[in-house]
Amino acid sequence: MGATRRRFTLEYRTEAAHGVIDSDRRVAEVARDLSLVETTPATWAREERRRIAGTRRGRADDPGHFCKSRSCGFQAV
Numbered sequence: 001m002g003a004t005r006r007r008f009t010l011e012y013r014t015e016a017a018h019g020v021i022d023s024d025r026r027v028a029e030v031a032r033d034l035s036l037v038e039t040t041p042a043t044w045a046r047e048e049r050r051r052i053a054g055t056r057r058g059r060a061d062d063p064g065h066f067c068k069s070r071s072c073g074f075q076a077v
Contacts, residue, residue, distance in 0.1 A: 016041045017048035 008016075019030045020041055027045065031038045 013044045014048060017044040020045040021048060 016030060016034055016036075019025065019034075020027050027042045028038050030036075030041045034041065
């Protein structure tokens with residue numbers, strides 16, 4: 001049997017992304033601290049940077065959608 005796929009809330013993904021964006025810590029450090037594979041917080045940080053950049057341009061992206069990629073664990077709440 002395979003492992004159960006973990007799901008993360010928007011708040012958790014956003015906090016993890018800002019753990020990378022707002023600090024001098026490497027993605028690997030954040031991933032290790034959160035018991036995640038390295039690509040997960042990297043993807044979340046990339047998506048959060050895009051969301052922030054879109055908001056700064058005056059284009060308010062849908063706040064309910066953090067990342068639509070299946071690989072990041074997106075789940076509409």
